[in-house]
Amino acid sequence: MSSMRILIIEDDRDAAAYLVKAFREAGYAVDHAADGVGGYDLAQEGGYDVAIVDRMLPKMDGLALIGALRAQNIETPVLILSALGQVDDRVKGLRAGGDDYLAKPYAFSELLARVEALARRRPKGAPEETTYRLGDLALDRLSHKVTRAGEEIALQPREFRLLEYLMQNAGKVVTRTMLLEHVWDYHFDPQTNVIDVHVSRLRAKIDRDFDAPMLHTVRGAGYMLRDGAR
């Protein structure tokens, strides 16, 4: 992995130290700022693949910081990390220009998966692909056709959306909450492993009749779609 650069703006020293260490271990180049103004200066210099911004920061509030960056056309993807986890707070954060929102306390695997999804996002304005391919699996977004090794696989609309999202993020871990957010557009905690059941249905359709499984469960984190043949 070519080293991705990540900026962490977090005033709590323990939390910041933990994040810096964990992201370095995950192979990122990490910079840290302990307040809003310092974070803004670093972010302005640019070049970061993702910025993780705490909502409540000394000197400059997290949302104000994002607003200031966006006003200067700095489009670095921003993940807001906040102790305010209610639906309202999330809506406010995303309206302020954040790209994703994660409430504390969080599982690091969740944060990492979301940061990776943000970091490798297609740059804004790039043309959208109409067909996703991964190994012998192909998904046509226009005709809604899915084939594996040339064989057509019939999917329900929701299964199609699920596979589409997994293919968009092929090779990356996607968590259950990410799936719920992007495929169903809900952010709540569904209490039961409803997502798992949907994934296993999809898996039955795309993997069962083939030798190499592509849809993998990543323990303690979520799922990953990758080309098993390689």
Next chain:
Amino acid sequence: MTALAKLFRATAFKLTLAILGLSAIGAALVLGVVAWQVIKLVDDETRQTIEAEAKGLSEQYDVGGVRQLGAIIEARSRQPGSSLYLLTDSAGEPLAGNVAQLPPGVLDRAGVVDTPYETADESSPGRRALARIFVLPGGFHLLVGRDLGDRARIGAVMVRAMAVSLVFFAALAALGALFVARRVLSRIDAMNGSARAIMAGDLTRRLPVSGSDDELDRLARGLNEMLARIADLMAGMREVSDNIAHDLRTPLTRLRNHAEEALRGDADRAAYRVALERTIEESDGLIKIFNALLLIARAEAGAESAGMSAFDVGETVASVAELYEPLAEEYGVALRVEAASGLTIVGNRELIGQAVANLIDNAVKYGAGEAGEPPAEGRSEIAVSARGDGATVTIEVADHGPGIPAADRARAIHRFVRLEGARSRPGFGLGLSLAAAVMRMHGGAVRLEDNAPGLRVAVTLPAGVPALPSPAAKAAA
């Protein structure tokens, strides 16, 4: 402040006084107008009499000149209750008549005058007359008039009537004000007493309602409703803190035990790993409980408002049902979904979605058999529906499980309540109370009904633009 001072300061006392004062002024005005009219009538009559007399005398003068005029005046002057006459020569000396004295110069002014005068026989000063004065050829002056004693007497009667009625009014005002003020004050004092008792900690006390349905009663009832709502919220808060104390202690104890157990003895890496994984699992469970409690508390306080928008709740119900459909299948039940589209409500789609998810989750977990086992006879279907009648939207989730006995239904909505038979299943007992709190926040009500067999949860939400949840809707919920 003495009781009397308090009485005089009472708004009711002042108001009563003011009203009676105004009535007194009104009464005086009415009497004044009547008096004025009566006096005017008397004056008019007097003038007419004078005119008639003057006409008669003028005829006499035309026939017999000053001499006959003087004789006639002399004759008429002697009749009792007669008019007033005075005939003078050019030097001003009286020739005939019953008027002895006039202010100087009065006779020089021809026309009608209102003048003091004195009679010849009795000297009762201060008499006034309305008179007409004629100047005759040869410097003779003739005065014809009427005494104004009647008019003065009528005026005096009127003034007396006014004075007497004012005194009565004043007395009545004072008494009325005292009575009203004491009546109102005693009730206000009773209300104050209740308020003090409530402030002192007796939250069950309510303001007294007299039953007369007057404005004080309405005020008392309004305040009582407010007190009831506050008491509800307080009870809710107390319940939450009690629940947190009791129900979080168990998972926290487990958490601590796992950590302690791992530290005790010579555990290997694998054992540490297991212990740490369990610790994370337990803390995730705790976080979930906290989140649910926070959400309930915020929904009950009506704090979640920025996420409000108009959305199709039928679509939400359908999509949430679809989310649970494979899970239901794993439990061996079929989800039958009948969700009409175009059921617009204004609310928080996330929260409504979460509430509906909780209801379906409960139905799947408690209404079906264990996962992987075939469901018991007749438990093979869960019906989820959303329909609207224009004014309201009704969402129903009905299962064919064991249901909830009627006696337990009210309790089932409370936080952390896990009914008999549910304790062996996963969950914290927050799902239904969260759903109920969310629906109440949207002005809706949740009813638990018998699905014969099974449980039917029916939610009624106001369609379209929601009014703020009314106390009535909350009381019904």
